[in-house]
Amino acid sequence: MQLQDKVVLITGSSTGIGKETAIALAKAGCRVVITYHNTKKEGEAVLRECSKYTPALLLHLDVTYEKSIQEGVAKIREKFGQIDVLINNSGLFMYKRLEKQTAAEIRAQINVNLIGAIHMTQACLSQLVLRPEVVIVNVASALSKEPIANATTYCASKYGLRGFTQALALELPQNVRVYCVNPGLTATKMTGFQGIGAGQVADVIVASVQERLGKKSGEDVDVKDFVPK
Ligand SMILES: NC(=O)c1ccc[n+]([C@@H]2O[C@H](COP(=O)([O-])OP(=O)(O)OC[C@H]3O[C@@H](n4cnc5c(N)ncnc54)[C@H](OP(=O)(O)O)[C@@H]3O)[C@@H](O)[C@H]2O)c1
Numbered sequence: 001m002q003l004q005d006k007v008v009l010i011t012g013s014s015t016g017i018g019k020e021t022a023i024a025l026a027k028a029g030c031r032v033v034i035t036y037h038n039t040k041k042e043g044e045a046v047l048r049e050c051s052k053y054t055p056a057l058l059l060h061l062d063v064t065y066e067k068s069i070q071e072g073v074a075k076i077r078e079k080f081g082q083i084d085v086l087i088n089n090s091g092l093f094m095y096k097r098l099e100k101q102t103a104a105e106i107r108a109q110i111n112v113n114l115i116g117a118i119h120m121t122q123a124c125l126s127q128l129v130l131r132p133e134v135v136i137v138n139v140a141s142a143l144s145k146e147p148i149a150n151a152t153t154y155c156a157s158k159y160g161l162r163g164f165t166q167a168l169a170l171e172l173p174q175n176v177r178v179y180c181v182n183p184g185l186t187a188t189k190m191t192g193f194q195g196i197g198a199g200q201v202a203d204v205i206v207a208s209v210q211e212r213l214g215k216k217s218g219e220d221v222d223v224k225d226f227v228p229k
Helices: 016-027 040-051 068-080 104-129 152-171 198-210
Strands: 007-010 031-036 056-060 087-088 134-139 178-183 220-222
Touching: 007 016, 007 068, 016 031, 016 040, 016 068, 031 040, 031 068, 040 056, 056 068, 056 087, 056 104, 068 104, 087 152, 104 134, 104 152, 134 198, 152 178, 178 198
Parallel strands: 007 031, 007 087, 031 056, 087 134, 134 178, 178 220
Antiparallel strands: none
């Protein structure tokens, strides 16, 4: 996909991987929609940065509330009239043994990481299928393929997101392609800033949107395969 002037919605893009992806796509000429949940000031800073390169829009979005999703999609339609790329990036991670996780923590991880991405995709589809060429990227995790202890609910949500990606690819029309990007440990607030740079993951997400990595719709893009060792 050529990036110039494409309208790209990146959920959870006030911080971390989403922030770096929004800035990289803005530099490449995309019109970007940045969303924040709690971190409004950080979202405003990303908006300022992206606006140096391209028209950009900042929205409050809670992917666990259908009303918030519907209002967000309506505002994008009003401002840009189209969506070409959806990047389901919002995520929550809790590193705890299962017996220590509260019911609310379990629900929150499944609701943001899996159900939120499904609802976002569903809400955008009617816009997406109208475009000649569309890419959806679901940001899952290396833990969607190789589980670890103390991350049971997170692994379940990300295995689910990977399954959703694969099944979705089978039913989407040919103009809409979907990829599951799986980062390993990445230095963001989610991990206490341990791991590889978020910009390196963003570069792989951008290459996935451009469809430069030789993947078929529905396939995994494992970040470790595309960053220098
Ligand atoms: N960091 C890693 O090692 C790693 C590894 C593999 C996969 N991932 C995945 O990469 C993605 C980005 O994570 P990150 O590492 O960049 O961490 P991050 O900086 O904490 O980003 C997560 C984003 O999700 C947003 N979010 C949380 N709850 C939300 C909700 N209810 N509605 C909408 N947005 C919500 C957050 O918004 P607020 O900050 O405004 O609340 C934040 O912008 C996640 O899906 C994560 O699971 C990360």
